[in-house]
Amino acid sequence: MGYPVRWRVQSAVARWGVDSRKLETLQQLPRIGTWAKERGAADRPGFETREQMYAHLVDTHLDGPVDYLEFGVHKGKSIREWSRLVAHPDARFVGFDSFEGLPEHWEQVVRRVDADVFDVGGQAPQVDDPRVSFEVGWFQDTLPPFLDKFEPQGQLVVHCDADIYSSTLFVLTQCDRILTPGSIVVFDEFASVLNEFSALADYCSAYRRDYDVLAHASYFYGHLAIRMR
Numbered sequence: 001m002g003y004p005v006r007w008r009v010q011s012a013v014a015r016w017g018v019d020s021r022k023l024e025t026l027q028q029l030p031r032i033g034t035w036a037k038e039r040g041a042a043d044r045p046g047f048e049t050r051e052q053m054y055a056h057l058v059d060t061h062l063d064g065p066v067d068y069l070e071f072g073v074h075k076g077k078s079i080r081e082w083s084r085l086v087a088h089p090d091a092r093f094v095g096f097d098s099f100e101g102l103p104e105h106w107e108q109v110v111r112r113v114d115a116d117v118f119d120v121g122g123q124a125p126q127v128d129d130p131r132v133s134f135e136v137g138w139f140q141d142t143l144p145p146f147l148d149k150f151e152p153q154g155q156l157v158v159h160c161d162a163d164i165y166s167s168t169l170f171v172l173t174q175c176d177r178i179l180t181p182g183s184i185v186v187f188d189e190f191a192s193v194l195n196e197f198s199a200l201a202d203y204c205s206a207y208r209r210d211y212d213v214l215a216h217a218s219y220f221y222g223h224l225a226i227r228m229r
């Protein structure tokens with residue numbers, strides 16, 4: 001008498017070593033469609049590129065001496081673009097990064113981004129704008145002491161571009177105190193359902209926070225901007 005089919009299927013799946021993270025991503029992807037319907041995201045302004053979305057945010061939703069905190073800088077592409085778009089002389093742009101890459105591999109459905117892909121030898125980029133500064137190190141080491149001293153001066157923009165769940169959740173929960181109503185949060189990889197998407201959902205649920213969708217860019221909410229309520 002053979003073993004029950006259920007056991008055979010279970011052991012076959014275990015033997016094949018099916019990547020559970022990939023399966024979980026596929027299983028969770030429909031959450032983005034449900035979220036979009038519930039939030040009316042499709043009715044919000046949508047752009048082809050993230051740069052167009054940034055320009056829209058600056059023109060339509062920001063005023064005065066903005067504080068822009070960017071988590072995940074790498075070679076400085078997005079922080080340079082934001083400092084170019086925001087002309088106010090008293091605006092402040094602070095970029096946080098280890099400059100040694102991600103703290104862990106970033107698993108996606110069709111590929112894996114190795115942790116060291118973003119390693120630039122611990123060096124912050126050269127930016128010729130005195131309003132721009134960098135906090136070099138792991139967010140877990142640099143953000144708490146930064147926040148101890150930080151006095152918000154105007155409207156706050158928090159740009160989450162750290163790709164992975166743990167980093168994004170850490171940033172959002174640490175910044176909860178300064179994410180006052182009206183603050184804008186931008187996500188660079190929102191459609192990464194187990195990462196930035198889940199970090200926002202878990203932060204909002206644990207801290208009883210809510211938001212409105214302001215704009216999105218790229219395919220299926222790849223980049224997203226929200227305003228905290």
Ligand SMILES: C[S@@+](CC[C@H](N)C(=O)[O-])C[C@H]1O[C@@H](n2cnc3c(N)ncnc32)[C@H](O)[C@@H]1O
Nearest residue numbers: 072073074077078097098101118138139162167
């Ligand atoms: C996709 S890159 C940022 C890209 C950049 N914003 C741009 O537009 O060119 C992600 C960055 O997040 C950084 N990062 C992720 N988690 C981190 C953490 N916990 N502490 C410090 N840096 C982190 C990595 O070092 C990496 O440079």
